[in-house]
Amino acid sequence: MTEPDRNKPAHGLTGSEQTQLNGLRRAMGSAGIENAELWLRYYGIGGIVGEYEVEAYLQLLLSLPPLERDLLARAANELIDELPARLRAPYAGDEAPEPENDEPVKDI
Template sequence: MGFSVTSTVEKQDHSGVVRESVTVDRQYPFENHRECILRVLRDQGMEPFDLWVYYYGVGGSLGDFDIEAYLFGLMPLPELEHLLLIEATGEILSDNPQTP
């Protein structure tokens, strides 16, 4: 089981007309999401705290130490928080579509 993120980023002018649209499709063929998320962070040159900022922005409620503990296999996450962490990872990729 892997991890695939497809995101579309649209830039609009002041009247709401889409001027640019970029689709990002990343495949992360790992067995567990922790490894996938850590690879995304490494690929983006980011730290777990940076992921936490995105996670908090999409509605996550755990602290940055909890997210770091999850990423390094020290604790599980509740299902909702896990889904929000995956959403945050997708947001990171959407914000950085030029990175291979």
């Protein structure tokens, strides 16, 4: 079975739905969120679409109503918010954060 072309509009998806789905997929990929993990959070916050339907949506095979798409976005954003904060570069007036472990700071 071949992978769907992610750059072509999916059959049955509106332009706004395609845009929303592309953003969801980028956010999930960037955060390392698995489809099953997304569905479990989505279902837990009141989503009513089954896991297979969400999988089909994520694979560009099924259209979902706006409310369900927004719940998927909310679920993804909640999972992203739970990820550990990334190390940020300090500004001149900031104190440099201490390393969280005993490893020495590596030279670049």
